[in-house]
Amino acid sequence: MREHLREALNRPVDIAWLAAFRILFGLVMSVSMFRFIAYGWIDRFFVKPTFHFKYWGFAWVPAPSHTTAHVLFWVMAGLAACICVGAWFRVAAPLFVLGFAYIQLIDATTYLNHYYLALVLSALLAVSPAHRAWSVDAWRRRSSSTHIPAGWLWLLRAQVGIVYTYAGLAKAQSDWLLEGQPLRIWLSSLTSLPLLGPLFAWDPTALLMSWAGFLFDASIVIWMSWRRTRPFAYAIIIVFHILTRVLFPIGMFPVIMVLSALVFFSPSWPRDLWARLRRQSSPSPVANVATAPAWRSPTVTLASLFVLFQLLMPLRHWLYGGNVLWDEQGMRFSWRVMVREKNGSVNYVVKQTSTGRQWEVSPRRYLNRIQENEMSGQPDLILQLAHHIQRDFAARGIEGLEVRASAFASLNGRPAAYLVDPNVDLAKTHDGLAKADWIAPDPHLPLPRLRAISAR
Amino acid sequence: MKKYGLVALVSIATLVWACEKSSTREPVYTGKGGASPIGTGGIPATGGFSFDGGGLGDGNFNETDAPAAPATFTKAALLKGTADCALGLYQQFNTKAAGLQAAVAAYGAAPSAENLTAAQTAWRAAMGTWQQAEAFQFGPAAGTSEVAGQGLRDQIYSFPAVSRCQVDVQLVNQAYAKPDFGNSFINGRGLSALEYLLFYAGAANACPAPSEINMKGTWATLSANELQKRRVDYAVAVANALVPRGQSLVNAWESGGFKQQFETAGTSSKLFATDQAALNAAFDGLFFLEFTLRDAKLGTPLGGTLDCAQKPCPQALESPYSRESTTNIINNLVGVKRLLLGCDASGEAIGFDDWLVAANQAAVADQLRTLLNNALALATTLTPPLEDAITTAPDKVIALREAVRQLTMLLKMQFASVLNLDLPMSVEGDND
Numbered sequence: 001m002r003e004h005l006r007e008a009l010n011r012p013v014d015i016a017w018l019a020a021f022r023i024l025f026g027l028v029m030s031v032s033m034f035r036f037i038a039y040g041w042i043d044r045f046f047v048k049p050t051f052h053f054k055y056w057g058f059a060w061v062p063a064p065s066h067t068t069a070h071v072l073f074w075v076m077a078g079l080a081a082c083i084c085v086g087a088w089f090r091v092a093a094p095l096f097v098l099g100f101a102y103i104q105l106i107d108a109t110t111y112l113n114h115y116y117l118a119l120v121l122s123a124l125l126a127v128s129p130a131h132r133a134w135s136v137d138a139w140r141r142r143s144s145s146t147h148i149p150a151g152w153l154w155l156l157r158a159q160v161g162i163v164y165t166y167a168g169l170a171k172a173q174s175d176w177l178l179e180g181q182p183l184r185i186w187l188s189s190l191t192s193l194p195l196l197g198p199l200f201a202w203d204p205t206a207l208l209m210s211w212a213g214f215l216f217d218a219s220i221v222i223w224m225s226w227r228r229t230r231p232f233a234y235a236i237i238i239v240f241h242i243l244t245r246v247l248f249p250i251g252m253f254p255v256i257m258v259l260s261a262l263v264f265f266s267p268s269w270p271r272d273l274w275a276r277l278r279r280q281s282s283p284s285p286v287a288n289v290a291t292a293p294a295w296r297s298p299t300v301t302l303a304s305l306f307v308l309f310q311l312l313m314p315l316r317h318w319l320y321g322g323n324v325l326w327d328e329q330g331m332r333f334s335w336r337v338m339v340r341e342k343n344g345s346v347n348y349v350v351k352q353t354s355t356g357r358q359w360e361v362s363p364r365r366y367l368n369r370i371q372e373n374e375m376s377g378q379p380d381l382i383l384q385l386a387h388h389i390q391r392d393f394a395a396r397g398i399e400g401l402e403v404r405a406s407a408f409a410s411l412n413g414r415p416a417a418y419l420v421d422p423n424v425d426l427a428k429t430h431d432g433l434a435k436a437d438w439i440a441p442d443p444h445l446p447l448p449r450l451r452a453i454s455a456r
Numbered sequence: 457m458k459k460y461g462l463v464a465l466v467s468i469a470t471l472v473w474a475c476e477k478s479s480t481r482e483p484v485y486t487g488k489g490g491a492s493p494i495g496t497g498g499i500p501a502t503g504g505f506s507f508d509g510g511g512l513g514d515g516n517f518n519e520t521d522a523p524a525a526p527a528t529f530t531k532a533a534l535l536k537g538t539a540d541c542a543l544g545l546y547q548q549f550n551t552k553a554a555g556l557q558a559a560v561a562a563y564g565a566a567p568s569a570e571n572l573t574a575a576q577t578a579w580r581a582a583m584g585t586w587q588q589a590e591a592f593q594f595g596p597a598a599g600t601s602e603v604a605g606q607g608l609r610d611q612i613y614s615f616p617a618v619s620r621c622q623v624d625v626q627l628v629n630q631a632y633a634k635p636d637f638g639n640s641f642i643n644g645r646g647l648s649a650l651e652y653l654l655f656y657a658g659a660a661n662a663c664p665a666p667s668e669i670n671m672k673g674t675w676a677t678l679s680a681n682e683l684q685k686r687r688v689d690y691a692v693a694v695a696n697a698l699v700p701r702g703q704s705l706v707n708a709w710e711s712g713g714f715k716q717q718f719e720t721a722g723t724s725s726k727l728f729a730t731d732q733a734a735l736n737a738a739f740d741g742l743f744f745l746e747f748t749l750r751d752a753k754l755g756t757p758l759g760g761t762l763d764c765a766q767k768p769c770p771q772a773l774e775s776p777y778s779r780e781s782t783t784n785i786i787n788n789l790v791g792v793k794r795l796l797l798g799c800d801a802s803g804e805a806i807g808f809d810d811w812l813v814a815a816n817q818a819a820v821a822d823q824l825r826t827l828l829n830n831a832l833a834l835a836t837t838l839t840p841p842l843e844d845a846i847t848t849a850p851d852k853v854i855a856l857r858e859a860v861r862q863l864t865m866l867l868k869m870q871f872a873s874v875l876n877l878d879l880p881m882s883v884e885g886d887n888d
Contacts, residue, residue, distance in 0.1 A: 188815065189732040189876035192531065192722035343872050345865045359761060362751055369743075376868075396762070410869035448874055451816035453529060 009151035009303075010294045013267040015133045018152060019086075020270040022130035024259045025121060026084025029096070032118070032252050033077035042069050044370070045110050046103070051366045051388055053108040053374075053381050056431055061105040072099060083125065086135020093126035108381060109374035113337045114253035117163060120310075121260065124159065128152050129292035147291040151303060156263040158307050161221040163257075166314045166335040168218025173325075173339075177214060179447050180206035181412040182341035188452040190247060201452045216240055224264035237261050248338065320435045326411055326419075326442035328378050329435065344376030344409035344419060348389055351402045361389055379420055379439045382407050386426035403427040414445040529806070529814035531731040532719070537806035538738055539718045541799035542592040543709045545791070549589055549612075550702045552582040553695075560654075560695040564688050575691070576654050580780060583647055586613055587784045590748075591791030593741035595718065596708035603737050604714055604727055610642050611701040615774055616752040619643040620662035623652050627661075627686050628674045632693040638700065645694045648775075653691040655777035659683070732876065739867075739877040742792065746864040749788050753781065754857040757846050768846035781842040785856070786835045792863075793828055808875070817874050820866075827866055831859040 036042055047066045054061060064072060076099045082092035100119050104111070129148055131137045138144035175181045184206035191201040199205055216236065223233035241254035262269065295303070317330025324330050325340045348361040363372050363385060375381040386403040393401055407420040417440070420426075424438040559578035563571040589597075590613075598605035610617065622644040626632055631640060638645075661675050669675040678686070709715045717727040721734030728734040753774050759767035774781045798805030803825075812821035834856040838845055845853050872878065 185873065185876045190730065192731045341873055341876070343869045345868045347861070357760070360755065361762070362747070364747055364751075365762075393762075408865060408869060410873045413870065413873040416865065416869040448820075448870075449816055450874060451814070453531065453811070453814050 011150040012147035012291045013150045015148045016270040017267040018130045019134040029080035086131040089131030109371045145292040151295045160260045170336040171214040180210045201454045323442040327439045342377040346376045346407040349404045390427045413448045417443045545589040549585045553702045556582045557695045564692040587787030588791035591795045594737040595714045608705045613647045614642040618648040624661035628669045632690040638697040650694045750860040789832045827863040
C-alpha cells in the first residue's frame, strides 16, 4: 500500500502547470504588495496603531517602525517578482514566506482568509521545484526539469480543494440555507447596481444565491476533478469570482482562487493552451524527460502531516461546541469565508480593588476605527485589550485592578447580546486553546426578516 | 436523477434545521442585562426639547421645504433629504456667522456692555446652529482622509481639539493680527476661541506656570486695558476668519458639486459608486456621538478619567464661559434627530427611520426613536446646567451619558447590521 502510494506520488507529470502557477502567483502577490503601498495601508494597519493585537503564542512579534514597514513591502514586492520570473527562487521564495508570515503576525485584526491562503500557497511553492522550468534560474543554469513527481500536483489540489470544500461546509447552517443570511443583508445594500440591482430587490434572490454559493463551494472540487465537466466548472468559477469581486470588497481573493483552481486541469494545460494559441493541433513534445527529485519517505510523511493538519484545523470548533460564528473559537484558519455579518460594541470598566475607584475606558483610546471594528466581534481580542489596559494603568502607577468588559454583539442583524460575561474579571483571565467559559454563549435570538428596497 | 438531487437538497436543509433546532436547547446566558442590553424604558419619548428655544439653533429653516417621507421609500429620496438638511444647516450657519461677524465688529468699534451682549447673543445663535450641523460630519466638513473631505468642520469648530492656552499665547504675541491668521492652528481660532474671548474677562490665563508667557512674564506685562483691547481685536479677527470657512463649506456643497455627487450616488456620481457608499459616509460621520459627545462632552467633565483624575473636571467642559455646554449637547442630539428621523421638527420628513421601516425593521426604528428621544429628554431637563450638574447632580449627567451610550450601541450594532452600514469603502475584507 505504502509502495503504491509512493509510486503514485512519484509518477512523473509535466512541470508546466507548476511553472505557470509560480508565474501567476508571483505576479498576483507582487500586485498585492503594491496595493498596500499605493493605498496607504502600510501606515494605516501596521505603523499608526499604537497597540497591535497578537495571535495566541505570538505576542513577542514586534511591530515595525515606519521605515522598516515601508522597506519591507518594497522588498516583498521585489521578492514576489523574483518568484514570478523564477530568479534566485530558492532564496526569494522562503524569504517571501517569512516576510508574509511576519506581516500577518503584526496585528491579528488584519487577518483575512485569503492572506492565510496566500501564505500557505507561498509556503508550498517555496519548497516545490517550481523554478525548474520557465525561470531565470533554469535559464542561468542552462538546465531545466520537464517533469516533477505527481505528489506536488496532488498536494496543491488537496490544498485548494480543502479551501473550497470547507468554505462550502461553513455555509451548511440555518442562517445561510434557511434564511439567506447574511447574504440578504449584503444584497439589500446593492439594489442600485446596474442590471443586477433590481434582482437583489427581489425577495427570493438572497436565498437562491445562498444555496447557489453553498452548492458551488461544496461541489466545485468534484466538477473540477471530472474531465468532462472541468471546462464548464472553471467557467462557473470565473463567473462566480467575478461576481463576488463586483459585489463585495474582497480584494485579491477572487483572483487568487481563479488562478489556484487551475491546478485541477491537466498538468500540461499551459502547453496545450500555448499550442491552441499558436493554432497547433497538439503541444510540442517534450524533447528530453528530466524529472525533479523524487519524493522520499520524509517528504511523503511531511506532505501527509500537512494535509492532515489542513483537514483537521477547520474542524477544531467541534471540540469547543457552541456556535463558532458567535464565540469565534475555531474561526480563524478554517476557511469560513463570507458567512457572517457581525457588529459589536465594547467598553471596559476598570476598578481598583483597594480604593474602589472606577474608570470607564473606551477602546478608542488605544485603537483606530478599523481595529475597534474587528475587535468588537472577537472575544479573544477583547481579552487582549483588557490586558493591555491593565498594563497601561500599571505603567501609570495604578495597580491592583479588575477589568471587566461590557461587550455586546449582533450576529446577522439579530438584537445585540452579551458577547463576554460582564461579571468576569478579564485581568485574571488568560487566553488559551481550551474552551473559554468567559465568553457568553450564543443566545439564539431570532433573525430579523429583512426586506430589500428598490434603489429609485 | 433530478429527483435524487431534490431529495438531497431537502435532506440537507432538514438536517441543518434539525441541528440548529437541537442547539437552541443550550442554556441561555442570563448575565446582567440578559440579551437585550439596549434599554427602551426611562424618560417618556416626548422629550422636552424645542427646535426654536433659547440658545438652541432655531432649526426651522426648511421645515416647509423638508419633504415628507414618500409613500414608497427610496434611498435616492433619503440621499436628497440628507443633503438638503445638511446644506440647509450650513446655509443657516453662514447667515448667523455673518451676523456674528457684524456684531463682533460693532463691539470692536465700540466696546460697550451692550455691544458685548449683542456679540454674545450672536455667538450663541451661530453656535446653536453649528452644534446641530455637527451630526453631518461627512463630505467637505469631514477630515481629508474621508471621501471629498476638506477638514472644514475643524476650521469652524475643532472641539475637543481646543486650547485656551493657545488663545492666551496668541493674545500675547498678537498672531491674530497677522495676515495668515486664517490658516493658523485650529485650536487658536474658531467658535471655541471666540467663546473664550467674548465670555471670559478674567485677568488669569489658562496656561500652566512653566509655559513661556508665564515664565518670561509677558502675560503679566499686559495691563487690564491692553488685555481687553487685544481680546476685542482677537475676537474680530476670529469672527472675520470664520465667515469664509462657513462660505467655503456651502460653496463646496453647491458650486463645488458635492450635493449633486451625493444625491446621484450609484448613478452618475463620481464620488460614490453606490447609494450605499454615500449613506455609509453620512453614517460614519455620526460617530461624533460616541467620541465627542459621550466621552469628551460628558465623560471627561465628570472626571475620574485617565486624562483628568480630579472629580469633577470642569476645565474639560465644552463651553464653560458661556455656560452653554448643555445647550450644545441638546443641539447635537437635535442634529442627530434631524439626520436619523427627518429634518423637520415633527420627524415626518424622510430619515433613516423610514429606511428601517421600509426594510421591515419597524421595531428597530421604534427603538431608535425611543432612545433618541430619551437622550434628548434627559439633556433638555438637565437642571442645573452641565457646568453645575457635574458637581451637584453627577447622577443626572451619568444618566445622560448612559442614554447616549445606548443610542450609539444601537447604531453600531443592530442598526448598522440590518442596513449594512459600515466603515467607508476603504477597507477590504472577507467578513471573517
